[in-house]
Amino acid sequence: MYGKKVKLRFLFLSLILISAILSVFLILQSLKENVVYFQSPSEIKSLIEISKKKIRVGGMVKEESINIDANKINFVITDFANEINVTYSGAIPNLFEEGKGVVAEGFLKDRNYFLATKILAKHDENYMPPEVKEAVGVK
């Protein structure tokens, strides 16, 4: 019915289409599994169930809350309404300081206790991550 060339072109186009759909599906699927959500201490307090997935918590490091020994660092993240205890063993970025903004990545043990696997480096003293700004309500 159709010429050989048309058939070939049709085959080619459908092959492209199929592979495009497949790859988009694949990408979106693994996006679902691999995104990390950001939450403030107040949002964590109001959580109904504790998820086992990795999340990020952001806010200010509470004054006089940092406590260091050879293996770990304990501190408190606050958004001035609620706070959460954090335990972390790993490398600390330069600007990790009491009274400064911080974003920690890790796992929630319960509503008051967070086990961090990474503390994110932010590189400008005046610069506060937008998420943190929103979390602590600074305009």
Next chain:
Amino acid sequence: MLANQIGYYSLFIGLLFSFLLCAFSIKDFNNNNKGVNQNIFTLSFLQLTFVIVSFLSLIVSFINSDFSNETVFNNSHSTKPLFYKISGTWGNHEGSLLLWLLVLTLFIFLFLIKSTQEPKKYRILTLLFQQIIIIGFFLFVLMTSNPFNYLFPIPNEGLGLNPILQDPALAIHPPILYLGYVGSSIIFSSSLAAVTQNYISKEWAQHIKKWVLVSWIFLSIGIMLGSIWAYYELGWGGFWFWDPVENVSLMPWLTLTALLHCILVLERRVALTSWVVILSITTFTLSMCGTFLVRSGLLNSVHTFANDPARGIFILTFLFVLIFLSLGIFFLFHKENNKNSNSFFWLSKETSVLINNWFMMYFLSVVLIGTIYPIFLDVISGEKISVGPPFYHKLIAPFLVLFLIFMALSPKLKWIKSKIENKNALLMIFLISVGLTFIIIKNLTTDLLFYTILISSAFFLFFTTIKELIFIKFNNISQTIAHFGFSLLILSILFNGILSSETITNIKVGEKYNYKNGEIFFEKIEERKESNFNSIVGYFKITDTNGKVVQLKPELRVYNQPAIITSEADIKTTLLKDNFLVMNLVKGNKYFNIRYQVKPFMLWIWISVLLLSLGGLTSLFKKKYEK
């Protein structure tokens, strides 16, 4: 003061020349003279000169620490070393845009000189399209980010350049990267011009290939420099973080690589014409998007310091105008060339280039979605998310296996119709690769199957290209070098990932810490003073289980202006591995937080990128594509 005004007015004159150039080229376009009017060369040269003058006067303002200039005030300090005063010129938003403009005008001038063999109308149209981009950038600089804003009263001291940007690699990273980005603007303009003139042909492919190669080489080296900087300056010990800003530079690289392969098919078989045009448009659009995403403040990253919505809106509008203009031209003027038969035999070089392009497009969509999805979600639902490295690794690694195997086989295919030769030799190499991989990594990793497959495919490419290099076949030397470089890159990255080890601990001065593979001794600290920072140097002695001693002296710098603490990692680089140590201090504590890493084959990652670029370079200097 004076330099400031010279710079400012030069910009206006440059813009004026843009309009003059447009007028002259339209007039010359309908003229029947053979060559391009001499006036156009002169005007283009003058425009370039004025942009250079403007750029130089900004540099002079920086050198003299002229704080009546707002850009200098915001980004410099009188105690800064001269070198960083100069590099500070393009280390900020305003200056970097001026650099964009400089490269844009430089490239179109070079294009005019270099393209005398090409049809006149095509050259004039290229100039015209390029001038549209240049006008857009002139307006952008003058309206939203003037580098010569005047400050009164004149401040005594500047705010200083962010210390992490005070670094030799980062001083040359932006110019090199921009040469790559902006090089794609010539490809964009000329492909549009060629479409309107129905000049997408063998001759066009031969001539534009040089520009594609030049942009590609600069982009590759530019990305590498950024990566080197991130490795030793940010103190995380990695070289690629899938950070949005890095992704944004990788995306045009992927399309440019696809274009580089595609243009060969165009050159040989006059096929895939529309695809070549689409790739040219996409590459430049992605370069512009990069500037937009980084400069508008949409991405919060290391590079985003100035957040100004007006700038974002301007670039976004400009981008849309360019995209619509180019797509409009493409659909109006593009005619499918039916003279040659377009059907490809399934086993031929053409098909293999198509396969390469499919892979590139897949990698591009992974990176694109991973980069913009978080922005998208934030706008739609207000949810804050981030997409981490596992996403990219999971999606790219499986396809990399196939990609590497195709990369080893494809160059052996011939044009038009081919069959696989030397099947036995290839099979031998493949078996050797698998066997070797298995022996090497048997005891190294838990994820044996996955890594065996991945590394064997990399070794397969590695050995086939080495074989080719030994029995030197000069016709394809550039391709062989580039593919060899790529296999080396993948091997170094994989072994680096598997064999790297890391120790993190908190330690006081004078203490010893025993880790899995040895002992770290924190001997002492020493304070030093420089013109613009004070530093604390830690003396560490690391003894591994074999009794080998490494001494490392990481630094903590407290900069005076702006008052920022940075940590300078100390890295001992040898042929086979890097020893990397970085330390940090938490205010009010006696503990130093240290991170010690042993990273094998780091040096080879950089060398392989250089090899990859060298492949491009040899192709550039090769006289003609022989059989």
